[in-house]
Amino acid sequence: xxxxxxxxxxxxxxxxxxxxxxRLGGEAxxxxxxxxxxxxxxxxxxxxxxxxxxxxxxxxxAIDEGSDGELRLGALVRHRDLERRPEVARRHPLLREAAAQxxxxxxxxxxxxxxxxxxxxxxxxLPSVMVALGARMRARSLNGERWIEAREFFTGALSTALRDxxxxxxxxxxxxxxxxxxxxxxxxxxxxxxxxxxxxxxITLDPRRRCIAARLVYCNADDRPFDAAxxxxxxxxxxxxxxxxxxxxxxxxxxxxxxxSIHASAAFQRHLATTLTRRAVLEADGRRSDxxxxxxxxxxxxxxxxxxxxxTAPARRFPAPRAAADGHPCRVRRSLPAVCRVAASSSFGNxxxxxxxxxxxxxxxxxxxxLPIRNQPTRRFRHPGADQxxxxxxxxxxxxxxxxxxxx
Ligand SMILES: Cc1cc2nc3c(=O)[nH]c(=O)nc-3n(C[C@H](O)[C@H](O)[C@H](O)COP(=O)(O)OP(=O)(O)OC[C@H]3O[C@@H](n4cnc5c(N)ncnc54)[C@H](O)[C@@H]3O)c2cc1C
Numbered sequence: 412x413x414x415x416x417x418x419x420x421x422x423x424x425x426x427x428x429x430x431x432x433x434r435l436g437g438e439a440x441x442x443x444x445x446x447x448x449x450x451x452x453x454x455x456x457x458x459x460x461x462x463x464x465x466x467x468x469x470x471x472x473a474i475d476e477g478s479d480g481e482l483r484l485g486a487l488v489r490h491r492d493l494e495r496r497p498e499v500a501r502r503h504p505l506l507r508e509a510a511a512q513x514x515x516x517x518x519x520x521x522x523x524x525x526x527x528x529x530x531x532x533x534x535x536x537l538p539s540v541m542v543a544l545g546a547r548m549r550a551r552s553l554n555g556e557r558w559i560e561a562r563e564f565f566t567g568a569l570s571t572a573l574r575d576x577x578x579x580x581x582x583x584x585x586x587x588x589x590x591x592x593x594x595x596x597x598x599x600x601x602x603x604x605x606x607x608x609x610x611x612x613x614i615t616l617d618p619r620r621r622c623i624a625a626r627l628v629y630c631n632a633d634d635r636p637f638d639a640a641x642x643x644x645x646x647x648x649x650x651x652x653x654x655x656x657x658x659x660x661x662x663x664x665x666x667x668x669x670x671x672s673i674h675a676s677a678a679f680q681r682h683l684a685t686t687l688t689r690r691a692v693l694e695a696d697g698r699r700s701d702x703x704x705x706x707x708x709x710x711x712x713x714x715x716x717x718x719x720x721x722x723t724a725p726a727r728r729f730p731a732p733r734a735a736a737d738g739h740p741c742r743v744r745r746s747l748p749a750v751c752r753v754a755a756s757s758s759f760g761n762x763x764x765x766x767x768x769x770x771x772x773x774x775x776x777x778x779x780x781x782l783p784i785r786n787q788p789t790r791r792f793r794h795p796g797a798d799q800x801x802x803x804x805x806x807x808x809x810x811x812x813x814x815x816x817x818x819x
Contacts, residue, residue: 414452418461425470425551429578431463433553437575441465443487443526446518471525471580474498480586482506486525486579494519503584504698505544505593505611509536512595515603525579528564531571533670534605534631538565540595541582542636543611543628549581550574558583565635588624591615592699594691597630598683600674606631607675608683612691614651616699622646627659627688631680632667639663651696653689660688 420439422428432439439461442448451457465471471487474496482502484493493499493510500507513519513527513536527537528548541548541561548559550573564572573579587593597609608631615624625643628636642663649655664681671677 412453412455414449415455415458417452417459420461420463421467422463422465423467425468425578425580428463428465428468429551429553429576432578433576435461435463439463441529441578444489444522446514446522447526447530447532465578476502482584484524484582484584486523486581488524490514490519490522490524490527491516493524502586503544505540505595505613506584509540509595509611512536512597512599512606524582528582529571529573529579531565531569531635532605533568533634536595536597536606536609536630539609539628539630539636540611541584542638543613543626544584546582546584548579549583550577551580552576552578556580562638568634587613588615590617590699592695592697594695594698596687596691596694598687608632608669608680608687610684610687610691612688612695614646614692614695614699616651620650622649622651627663627692629663629667629684632669632684637667639666642666646692651692653693656689656692659692660685663688
């Protein structure tokens with residue numbers, strides 16, 4: 412479908428954009444990445460009389476690290492920047508982790524943080540992350556500017572505290588306190604879909620490992636980010652342990668008001684919230700450090716889970732496989748236990764694990780075919796240089812000079 416007719420404006424400065432908005436009123440809409448607005452216009456769910464394209468306002472695309480540790484994100488910062496920029500990962504790994512779960516890469520390249528927050532979709536990841544991190548939003552109009560706390564910014568489904576003449580220009584995310592761990596987890600039907608349920612968890616411990624601050628904020632649990640403050644408060648003063656976390660997770664799930672849909676009933680959403688909360692808090696505890704380690708480190712999760720007494724199968728450790736003298740890894744495969752051959756093959760396929768201590772938890776896992784890995788026929792591993800080596804032997808047998816071999 413095509414959108415209803417509209418006027419298009421391309422202001423060169425923020426003042427010009429604000430002036431246009433003040434003159435054109437609520438019927439005009441700012442256009443940022445267009446990833447929510449344009450589909451809505453194409454379906455005629457939105458019929459703005461005018462679009463004010465803010466993509467030329469490059470001062471809104473900055474990411475600044477303040478000396479006080481605050482991270483300042485311009486409204487035009489793209490999801491992809493949140494995912495990729497090192498200063499974001501360093502200061503707020505939670506932002507990077509959540510941004511990576513927004514939609515698909517082409518949408519993340521266009522979509523902006525300002526558009527995402529101003530759109531205020533209840534199932535969206537970033538609003539709940541902003542509430543969990545205690546962010547503030549800077550709104551500007553011709554009458555001046557004001558800061559709005561994230562927890563007051565979202566006022567309902569697709570509605571915010573922004574006034575008709577206001578432009579969201581910047582988001583300020585405060586520095587994480589020391590000994591804080593964070594984690595964002597969600598469940599979606601397919602990768603890139605909106606979350607059926609998601610949780611942003613932050614926990615801060617004191618030097619004696621007792622929890623002194625915790626936030627549990629959910630997406631798709633209400634008509635706006637659901638801040639389960641009472642449930643999170645049950646963690647305060649306690650050490651992070653499975654029983655404590657389970658109690659907080661159940662309390663949060665009971666308190667939320669998920670809408671349910673054809674894809675997930677409200678009861679199932681609550682079930683997801685309980686499970687995701689448990690995992691997210693334990694993972695956040697495993698990541699906790701003064702330096703905010705990178706998310707996605709599953710060793711941390713293993714450490715966190717085993718530290719909390721979860722009955723995970725312990726990782727089986729095997730000695731590091733040694734490559735044969737000629738560096739050809741095919742030969743080492745035979746010295747490994749059968750259960751880890753498939754994994755070993757794929758490890759060597761990209762040549763990353765050789766020479767390091769090697770661990771595998773293949774026993775009991777299932778391969779993509781559904782068979783337990785130990786029952787799989789051993790896959791043949793083909794070293795990238797194998798063809799060259801075969802050619803080499805034939806070459807030498809023919810009495811020619813050996814050619815250089817490219818061991819990738
Ligand atoms: C297939 C698909 C899947 C998606 N999946 C997800 C998902 O999993 N999670 C998720 O969070 N989102 C998802 N989205 C939505 C999308 O990622 C974001 O909501 C979108 O990026 C919004 O940002 P934008 O810059 O594109 O905003 P736009 O579409 O340009 O604008 C959205 C709204 O915000 C207003 N606006 C924009 N910028 C400002 C500003 N600076 N100040 C005031 N108002 C402003 C606009 O006027 C408009 O009303 C998906 C979108 C698609 C098409």
